[in-house]
Amino acid sequence: MALDLSMPILVVDDYQTMVRIIRNLLKQLGFEDVDDASDGTAALARLKGRKYGLVISDWNMEPMTGYELLRHVRADEGLRTTPFIMVTAESKTENVIAAKKAGVNNYIVKPFNAATLKSKIEAVCGA
Amino acid sequence: MASADPERDAVGAGRLRNGRSREQPALNGSKTERRETSPKRPTVRMTLMGRDGRLQNSSPSAMVKELLDIAEYIASLRDAIALLRANELTRDRLPMVHEELSEVVAATAGATNSIMNTAEAILALPEGKGYRDAVETKIYDIFEACTFQDITGQRIAKVAEAMSQLEGRLARFTAAVKARDAAGIDDQESDRRKRNESLLLNGPQMGGPATAQDAIDALFA
Secondary structure (H helix, E strand, O other): OOOOOOOOOEOOOHHHHHHHHHHHHHHHHOOOOOOOEHHHHHHHHHHOOOOEEEEEOOOOOOOOOOHHHHHHHOOOOOOOOOOOOEOOOOOOHHHHHHHHHOOOOOEOOOOHHHHHHHHHHHHHHHH | OOOOOOOOOOOOOOOOOOOOOOOOOOOOEOOOOOOOOOOOOOOOOOOEOOOOOOEEEOOOOOOHHHHHHHHHHHHHHHHHHHHHOOHHHHHHHHHHHHHHHHHHHHHHHHHHHHHHHHHHHHHOOOHHHHHHHHHHHHHHHHHHHHOOHHHHHHHHHHHHHHHHHHHHHHHHHHHHHOOOOOOOOHHHHHHHHHHHHHHOOOOOOOOOOOOOOOHHHHOOO
């Protein structure tokens, strides 16, 4: 199944530079409808107000981390099936395992490249 | 009982507590030069009052010895504190560190934005005549933006040197005063550690990611 390029994507990161980079990479892949939030709390507010086809989130943010956001999303009846990719500098195995247990669909460690992001989006949303 | 006149002891009348001598007339009537000793630490001498009310100079008891040791430690502590030059650190060096790091953050953010703006502008260039020239011009803009690294490198070197100074002074201080850390940690630090532990906030690892992307992919296969 081909990717739905019209689906809205939510990028969650407290560094605007990273948001801009991911936004540009998504544009390169054909995704134009991209919103952003600077932490888990702001992201949750956006998720409650709009249906997103994918969440791409950093881990280390305040006041709510991406890990906490993931757990909130998976605990919410209306949000629990939202595809969720973690893009983070948290690279220890314990982080990856915890995220997987919490229900993350895929995990990218920073620094990353466009090809990696593309393959993970295709794996999560294209299948 | 200590002497009523702290500046004088019972033996060697005229000898000041800090080891300096008052000017004393020589036998031939001329004044002698002041004999100065400048010990790094003040000399403390105790005198005791006997039952007869006379000042006595007795050999230090264990308690007096302990008091002398304490006085000596206080004196060495004072020297160590002075060598720390804490006022210079808090007045000059540490504010400098904050300022330099703020400048580094601003410079890297500015350069990143500049590079990204230029890259986006290149992506938006129309194809056709003049395309190559336009791209070349933008690429030189990117090279210019990259010059931030020279300045930030120098700023970070200054910060590293200041931290090295601080480290050295603290090491000498702790050795000089035989400092021991207080048990436990303060509440703010304790809260921070608990949050980091419970949310697995390990941060970027030295030398790159602790787990390679391939290994992560295998977990999701």
